[in-house]
Amino acid sequence: MTAHAEVAEAVAALELLSDAEHWRAARSSLAEADRLRLEALNHNSRKENLTLAEEKTLERLLLQYDRAILLRAEAARLLKERGHDISGLLTAG
Numbered sequence: 065m066t067a068h069a070e071v072a073e074a075v076a077a078l079e080l081l082s083d084a085e086h087w088r089a090a091r092s093s094l095a096e097a098d099r100l101r102l103e104a105l106n107h108n109s110r111k112e113n114l115t116l117a118e119e120k121t122l123e124r125l126l127l128q129y130d131r132a133i134l135l136r137a138e139a140a141r142l143l144k145e146r147g148h149d150i151s152g153l154l155t156a157g
Contacts, residue, residue: 071131075138083146089139090153094132098125 065073078089094102102125105118114122136153144150 067127067131071134074131074135078135078138078142081139081142083143083148086139086143086146090136090143090150092132092136094125094129098128101125102129 078086081089093099101121105114105122105125108114108118109122140150140153143153
């Protein structure tokens, strides 16, 4: 299964979750270590060539980040659709 298919499947599965699970998904983020590694690799890639291992790690982390953002957005959409006030999510960091 491709990464895009996995994300589409995960987004579709959100429909089955409870509101509490949607709130958790809407507030989720990358693990701190992954976020810091992603930032470092992005920064380093602008200054120098990354090793093949670093490029693969960067690609993996970017896919994880993209997946997290899409799931957060979809969870927030579903909460709003269910009548919840999601304005706090829009200002959360």
